[in-house]
Amino acid sequence: MTLKRSDLVSHVTLNLGNRNNLSTYILTWVNWAIQDTASVFNWRSMKKLLDQLRTESGKVWYPMPANIKDITDVSIIDGSSTISLTYKPPDVFRKQFPHPEEDGNQTPVYYTWEGEYLRFYPLCDDDNLPIYIMAALWPEELTTDNDALCPLPKLEQEIISRATYIGAKATGDTIKMRTFSPDSWLRGIGRIARVDGHPSDWTPQYASERVTRDYRTGEFRVPPLGRSTLQTINV
Secondary structure, three states: OOOEHHHHHHHHHHHOOOOHHHHHHHHHHHHHHHHHHHHHOOOHHHEEEEEEEEOOOOOOOEEOOOOEEEEEEEEEEEOOEEEEOEEOOHHHHHHHOOOHHHOOEEOOOEEEEEOOEEEEEOEEOOOOOEEEEEEEEOOOOOOOOOOOEOOOOOOHHHHHHHHHHHHHHHHOOHHHHHHOOHHHHHHHHHHHHOOOOOHHHHOOOOOOOOOEEEOOOOEEEEOOOOOOOOEEEOO
């Protein structure tokens, strides 16, 4: 059963001792916990197909939604053909194609994602072709205006744990900080990640680091927040 915003807040409030003076902050901590949990893995519920963009002949910059966490595939539909473009990091793209607007328009082969923009090379020579983008989107923030469902289904327990830890740290409650430690949160994430989708769903090397499992040892490797290297946890 997916919990609602009010349920998440109630559980965190209970974990922190039902302190009335914390009610102003708990929803903020829950939203921070949701973002932290989303940052670790491209969860199934975050994966969306964006199909609102259309090509414009000679166009250099295509604005993208600001809530995109990862782009994992970009394709252009030309009649009955699907053209899957090859990703290049922005610095490589700029070095290899410094003046795409001067190189003529053809069928795009490469793309890059730079800031809030998508770029193609070569520039498209046709108008109004559908652009399909497979992406992971950041979850929407929960608000008091709507008792919405948790945006990361099956992860409510981990979100509650993370929000409780954030609140315990803010109030200096070292006992609850140990009880709801980041290690226990990551172990919960590892268990859910095992069944949330196959890694082949997210093959590009530039996609966010994900939870992976060493099937020889049964250990999960989880990217810790704020670091680019992976740490190993036992589940």
